[in-house]
Amino acid sequence: MFTGIIEISGEVIATREEGSNLVLTIGSAIAGELKIDQSVAHNGVCLTVTNIGDNIYETVAVAETLQKTNLGQLTTGQHINLERAMVFNGRIDGHLVQGHVDGVGTCILREAQDGSWLYRFSYPSGFAGLIVEKGSICMNGISLTVFDVTNDQFSVAIIPYTYTHTNVQYIQPGTQVNLEFDILGKYVARQIAVNREVLAAS
The missing domain is CATH 2.40.30.20 (Elongation Factor Tu (Ef-tu); domain 3)
Structure with missing residues (x-):
């Protein structure tokens, strides 16, 4: 779950196709704080962190996600809104967001x-x-x-x-x-x- 309060803006470092999936490499100051298999909202889309490097990480968008969102239009150098999953011991400043784009x-x-x-x-x-x-x-x-x-x-x-x-x-x-x-x-x-x-x- 998320709140819709953007934590930081990341940058698309690279994109590559793997079958019908799209692998996104994102540069961000929070990359070093992430863990593999953690959920992060990307422009509101909940995606799983699959690889972590030096100030960068990778995540994968599957075919259905690409059909329903704007992630397939992302190109190198574009900015993307990032939010890590909410913590249930604090205030919810936005509203309850699932990261499941309609x-x-x-x-x-x-x-x-x-x-x-x-x-x-x-x-x-x-x-x-x-x-x-x-x-x-x-x-x-x-x-x-x-x-x-x-x-x-x-x-x-x-x-x-x-x-x-x-x-x-x-x-x-x-x-x-x-x-x-x-x-x-x-x-x-x-x-x-x-x-x-x-x-x-x-």
Whole structure:
């Protein structure tokens, strides 16, 4: 589990294909603190550390992950948001995030405002039931509050700290981002669907 509070930004040092998988080599100041088989969120995607070197480590994204996220678009030199798994003896500053990305959204607007940045994203309408006004979303691993929500778009406001300490600063119109919708909303939606099925069958 994660919180959506980005710990540090890493750099993609190299990528290589191994069958249908993609091996990512990530450079980061926290590499020396990691352990093999540990979970780390990469742009919000939970991946397992498979190898550790000097200020670098490797992780593997399988085919299904590449189909549902933006990790397959990563190239050498790009910045990636990193968060280690949460510790259950402290405050949760964001919201509960699994690192299980539901799909990708696309930036359709970036607007500098007085002291913040406004971004608007489109997203697949099939997820409309999982996003609510002033609710939480995980975007590229960042816990954010959404507003101006429609059935296929939402907006977020980015404060200067988040802008300078994550890769949101590189997002432009057309950029695809990873989206994970709130797990509580998923359970509610599933329960409603099951109840309807039971009623229909009775």
